[in-house]
Amino acid sequence: MDKDKNLIISADILFKNGVRFKCLGIRENGYAIDNMEHEEDVKCIGAPIFDIQNSVVASISLSGPSSRITKEKENEFAILVKSSALNISKKLAASSPVIGE
Numbered sequence: 001m002d003k004d005k006n007l008i009i010s011a012d013i014l015f016k017n018g019v020r021f022k023c024l025g026i027r028e029n030g031y032a033i034d035n036m037e038h039e040e041d042v043k044c045i046g047a048p049i050f051d052i053q054n055s056v057v058a059s060i061s062l063s064g065p066s067s068r069i070t071k072e073k074e075n076e077f078a079i080l081v082k083s084s085a086l087n088i089s090k091k092l093a094a095s096s097p098v099i100g101e
Contacts, residue, residue, distance in 0.1 A: 029078070030048075030082050031045055031046060031047040031081055032046050032047075033045050033074060036066055041066050041067075042063060042064070042065060042066065043063070043065075043066045043069040043074075044062065044063040045061060045069070045074065045077050045078050045081050046061035046062075047060060047061070047078075047081045047082045047084070047085035049085050049088045049089050050089040051089075051092050052092060052093045057092070058088075059085070060081060060084050060085050060088065061081065062077055062080070062081050
């Protein structure tokens with residue numbers, strides 16, 4: 001793995017150019033999904049938290065076994081995570097974030 005640092009080996013095999021494509025999808029959707037890339041059988045859904053200048057200062061995520069965070073439930077969980085991130089952002093006095101609304 002150290003031999004080729006541009007290669008990410010996971011449930012979604014991405015190459016250097018693929019990472020940019022995935023990042024664009026995250027910006028468009030307003031959340032990211034770790035589909036067992038980091039830990040086998042564990043999924044994570046995360047969303048950014050913005051400050052008053054609309055800069056990302058933190059994130060919030062939900063993690064769980066892939067048996068509970070199924071493909072069918074991803075959207076439901078994503079809505080909850082994005083809503084929580086937006087509520088925290090508002091408490092930090094951020095104006096409405098552009099991403100994923």
